[in-house]
Amino acid sequence: MTIREMYEATGADYDDVLARLMGKEELVKRLVLKYDKDPNYDKLKNAISINSYQDAFEAAHTIKGLAANLGFARLYTASAALTEKLRAQAYEDLAPLFEDVCRAQEELLEKIEAVDD
Amino acid sequence: MESVEKEADREVNREDNQNTGRKDNRDAGSDRKKILITDDSELNRTILINILGDDYDVVEATNGEEAIAILKDQGDTIDLLLLDYVMPKMDGFQVLNEMSRFRWKVDIPVIIISAENDQSFIVKAYELGASDYITRPFNSILVRHRVESIMRLHLNEKKMVDLAVSQITEKHQNNSMMVHILSGIVEFRNGESGRHILNVQTITEMLVREFMRISDQYRFSEEEIVMIPTAAALHDIGKISIPSSILNKPGALTHAEFTVMKAHTTEGYTMLRSIKTYRDKPLIQMASGVCRWHHERFNGKGYPDGLVGDDIPIAAQIVSLADVYDALSSERCYKKAYSHELTMRMILKGECGVFNPLLIECLKNLANVIPERLRDASPERAYKEDIQRIIENTLRSE
Known part of the structure; x- marks a missing residue:
């Protein structure tokens, strides 16, 4: 799968990402392939599992920023919602928002996996 | 044919220039700006780094604490700081606070980058x-442009301040050099230590600042704070007209001799006021007053006019106290140098006449630091600092 196909498969606007990153397809590809090594998702999962909300907020916030810059639309929407819940300290209804992030992340990693090197 | 060759030459030249241009840019490490x-x-x-790495040197920090450590260590080589907001340990706003605590923000512009798009957050930044x-x-293009224009803006502002500082310093130093030469001549003829003028100036400035700190009776502008010590340097200029047989007489003066001696106050005043071109200038106005009234006393028992209290211009009051301190603590043709402690005791007991109680308060507050400051004083001392303060205040008040 090409990088463009990967973006389209996750419902994201590839041309927008490309335009923001100097039109360099190689660069976009390099950054996207690096994303599966980013530690913030694991950090988020750990923090949520031990109710460490400040750490969870930091990780969710970073994921939100990365998803925004790399144009991962679904992950961005999900992580932004989770970030705001954590900021508002509304910890009792975190679970569904966290699950949204997990789903978006897993779907994204699956698609990135399928990108030809 | 010929024109084609010329065209080709020009093309080669242009390429050469481009190449050397690029090479220069790469080699001249100091020209390349550095971003943290x-x-x-x-x-x-x-x-x-992918967006900016081609045009700038880049240093990385993974959190606020690391950024502060790098700024402490190599802050003077960094031209701009790109700062994330949400970070573990120390967040972006805490970094900004630390930077203003150390006054680094004056030197290094900061651009915050964050996924926060709440307006109040942006305003706070x-x-x-x-x-x-x-x-x-x-957008990468936006990042490049913002970085470039913020750097240029900051550099221009810094250049402007530096230029103003160096020009004003130069002018001021020339002025004060002339004042020093002039007062040095008088000093030499008086057979004084050679440090009397400098000491009076140093004490005067300390008294002015302390006076402003403890009382709001007078508000001196930074220009005046610089001007009063300059005027102080001229306080004894009238002595040029006193015969040296009286000036340098080792023993006590007779009544008649003292009358002549006292005239150095009005002589100095008249000398400065008779310079038509400059007599309206603030410095000359102030200096002539200092000449005339630096032997007045707060209770009206001084000379030449017997002015009382705050009828004596404040600059003259300050210089007279500084003058007395240095006259007592230095050696003169008619006396030995007294210790700082004895000098202070004599002034506080009123043995040299009555001074403004607020100024006595200032002198007491400064007692511990005066001897050290007099030891460290040098004519070029602190001019740059004074001027820097004036300019920063001016820029801030705009």
């Missing part, structure tokens, strides 16, 4: 002194 990228996410730093704010997702 502070972000806890490696991927975010990678994105920014600006209030804390960020030069600009970039929200994620950002």
Whole structure:
């Protein structure tokens, strides 16, 4: 799968990402392939599992920023919602928002996996 | 044919120039600007390095604490700080606070980059002194332009301040050099230590600042604070007209001799006021007053006019106290040098006449630091600092 196909498969606007990153397809590809090594998702999962909300907020916030810059639309929407819940300290209804992030992340990693090197 | 060859030559030249131009740019390490990228996410730093790495040198910090450590260590080589907001340990706003604590923000512009797009948040970033704010997702072209223009703006402002400082310093130093030569001549003829003028100036400035700190009776502008010590340097200029047989007489003066001696006050005043071209200048106005009234006393028992209390211009009051301190603590043709402690005791007991109680208060507050400051004083001392303060105040008040 090409990088463009990967973006389209996750419902994201590839041309927008490309335009923001100097039109360099190689660069976009390099950054996207690096994303599966980013530690913030694991950090988020750990923090949520031990109710460490400040750490969870930091990780969710970073994921939100990365998803925004790399144009991962679904992950961005999900992580932004989770970030705001954590900021508002509304910890009792975190679970569904966290699950949204997990789903978006897993779907994204699956698609990135399928990108030809 | 010929024109084609010329065209080709020109093409080659142009390429050469381009090549050398580029090479220069790469080799001249000091010309390349350096950016500190502070972000806890490696991927975010990678994105920014890809956008900026071709044009700038990049240093990375993974959190606020690291950024502060790098700024402490190599802050003078960094031209701009790109700062993430949400970070573990120390967040972006805490970094901004630390930077203003150390006054680094004056030297290094900061651009905050964050996924926060809440307006109040952005306003706060600006209030804390960020030069600009970039929200994620950002466009690489926008990042490059913002970085470049913030750097240029900052550099221009810095150049302007530096230029103003160096020009004003130069002018001021020339002025004060002339004042020093002039007062040095008088000093030499008086057979004084050679440090009397400098000491009076140093004490005068200390008294002025302390006076402003403890009382709001007078508000001196920074220009006046610089001007009073300059005027102080001229306080004894009238002695040029006193015969040296009286000036340098080792023993006590007779009544008649003292009458002549006292005239150095009005002589100095008249000398300065008779310079038509300059007599309306603030410095000459102030200096002539200092000449005339630096032997007046707060209770009206001084000379030449017997002015009382605050009828004596404040600059003259301050210089007279500084003059007395230095006259007592230095050696003169008619006396030995007294210790700082004895000098202070004699002034506080009123043995040299009555001074403004507020000024006595100032002298007492400064007693511990005066001897040291007099030892360290030098004519070029602190001019740059004075001027820097004036300019910063001016810029701030705009």
